[in-house]
Amino acid sequence: MRLVIAQCSVDYAGRLSAHLPLATRLLMLKSDGSVLVHSDGGSYKPLNWMSPPCTLTVLEPDDAQTEAGVTEVWRVSQAKTADMLVVSIHHVLHDSAHELGIDPGLQKDGVEAHLQKLLAEQIELLGEGHTLVRREYMTAIGPVDILARDANGSSVAVELKRRGDIDGVEQLTRYLELMNRDPHLAPVTGVFAAQEIKPQARTLAEDRGIRCLVLDYDAMRGLDDSGSRLF
Template sequence: MRVVIARCSVDYVGRLTAHLPLATRLLMVKADGSVLVHSDGGSYKPLNWMAPPCRMAEVDPSDDEREDGVIAAWAVQHTKSEDRLRVLIHEVLHDSSHDLGIDPGLVKDGVEAQLQALLAQHIQTLGEGYSLIRREYMTAIGPVDIMCRNADGATVAVEIKRRGDIDGVEQLTRYLELLNRDPHLQPVAGVFAAQQIKPQARTLAQDRGIRCVTLDYEALKGMDDSTARLF
C-alpha cells in the first residue's frame, strides 16, 4: 500500500462530476489498484475514490497546472468505464509504501456458527430436560441449525440468528412445514433463538406457534453468569 499525505485537488469525471478544492488530504493506493482520497474526518468513508479494475499513472502536469503550483498529477482510469480521477498535487508532506502481506480477514465474535455451537453444548438453555439430536440437521431445503428433544421427548427445530427478523421466522416456518410431513418426527415444534429479536418477528413467530428465545452470548461462553448478578 502506498500512503501519501499531500496538498492536492481532485476531479472526478464519469457518471457524475465532482471537484475537491485544494486542501491537505490522505491519498491511498492499494495493491488491488484502488485509489482513495480521505480527509481528517468522516470516519472510514473516503471523499472520493476509484474502485478496481482501474489503472493509475503519474503524469506530467500541463503548463497551466504548473503555473498554478502543481508539481505532480495522478491520472486514474477505470478499465471498464469512462470514469476518470485526476489528482493534482501541490505539495507532498509524506510518501511511503508498505507491504501489508495477505490479510487473514475479519474474525467476528458471536457469529451464528458460534452461537449454534454454544447452544448445542448448553442445550438446556432452552429448558430443563432438553437434549440434543444433532446440529445442522439436513433437509431438502437446507440445514436446520439444531434439532433437539424437549422434556416430553417431542422433536424441536431451532433456528439461530444474531439478529432475529421476519425472514428468519419465515425460514423456520418452511423447515417446520417440511419436517412435520415426516411421520417419524412429527409433531415438530419450533424455537426461534437470537441475541436480539425484532418485535415484528416475535409477533409473527408467536402467531405461528413458534417459541422465541433471546440468547445471552456471554452467558453461553461462560464469561458471564447471569445467576450471579446483583442487577
Template sequence: MRLVIARCSVDYAGRLTAHLPLAPRLILVKADGSVSVHADDRAYKPLNWMSPPCTVKEAEDGTRSLWTVQNKAGEKLIITMEEVLHDSSHELGTDPGLIKDGVEAHLQELLADRMETLGEGWSLIRREYPTAIGPVDILGRDEAGTTVAIEIKRRGEIDGVEQLTRYLDLLNRDPHLAPVKGVFAAQEIKPQARVLASDRGIGCVTLDYDALRGIEDDKLRLF
C-alpha cells in the first residue's frame, strides 16, 4: 500500500464530472490497483475513488505532480498535487480476513442447511466460496438454476452491500458461473442499504434467527 499526503485538487471525468478544490488530503494506492482520496473526516468513506483494475500514470507539470488514474471503462481520476507532504509504501501481505462473530457464522451455517428459506428449489453450491478478495458466504442456485452469491450480516449496512458488489464483479468474470446475481441477507437491514442494493440489482432478505433454528415465536398473535 502506498500512502501519499498532499495538497491536491481532484477531477473526475466519466459518467459525470466532479471537482475537489485544493486542500490537504490522503491518497491510498492499494495492491489491488484501487486508488482512493480521503479527507480527515467521514470515517472510512473516500471523497472520490477508482475501483480496480485501473492504471496510474505519474507526470511532472512544473512544480506540480500530476496523477492520471484510469479504469477499463475509460473513466479518469486526475489528481493534481501542489505539494507532497508525505509519500511512503508498505507491504501488508495477505489479510486473514474478517472473523465473524458467533451469530453471523451460525446464520451462515443455518441458511446453508435451509436454502429453501430463500425460495422453493434453491440449492447450495458451497459455503465460503473463495475469491481473490475473500470468501463469499454462500454460493447457491435459485429455482431457475442461476448462480447466486449471498452475503450474510447480523446487521445489514451499506458497507455489506459494497462488499457483495465487489464479489459479484469478480464472480461475473468467470464464464463457468456467470451470470451471478446477489442476495444481501441479514437479521436487520438498514433503509440506506436496501436502497443501494436495489439500485445495484441485489435482492434483500431479512433473516429470522429463531425461525432458522426451528424455535417457535412465543409472542401472542391475533392471527
C-alpha cells in the first residue's frame, strides 16, 4: 500500500461525472490497483475512488496543466466499465509505501442470520420433540424464518429477530394467517423468538396466541461448535 498526501484536484467520469477542487488530501493506493481519495473528515466513504481491477498510469502534465501548477497526472482507468479517475497533483507532502500482506478478513457475529442458523441447529429450544422442517420457508408474501413441527407433528412458524418489536409480531401474524389457509400446513402455531422482546410486542403476541421465546445468544453460541471461532 502506498500513501500519498498531496495537494490535488480530482476528476471522475463513469456512471456520473464528479470533480474535486484543489485541496490537500490522502491518496491511498492499494496493492490490487484500487485508489481511494480521502479527506480529513466525513464518513468511512472516500470522496472519490476507483474499484479494482484498474490500472494507474502516471502522465506528464501538458503545458496548460503545468501552467496551472500541476506537476503530475495520475490516470486510473478500469478496462471493463471505461470509468476513469484523473488525479492532478500539484504538490506532494508525503509519500510512503508499506507491505501489509493479505488480510485474514472480518469475522462477523451476532446478526439475525447467525441466530437463525443456531436456532435451526438447536431446534429443541422451541420445546421438546420439535423438529426442523426448513429455514426461510417461502410463502406468497415472503419467507418465514423457520418452519418446524412440534411433538404432535403440528406446524410451527418462527419469526426471528435480534430485537423483538411490534413489527415482527405483525409480520408473523400475516404469515400465520396465510399459512393457516393452507390445508397442508394448518393448524400452524407461531413462535416469536428474539434476544430481547419489548413488552408491547410480548403483549400483542400473546394476545394473538403467539408464543414468545427469548433467546440467550451467548449460550446458543457456546453450544455450537462451528460458531466458536472467537474464543
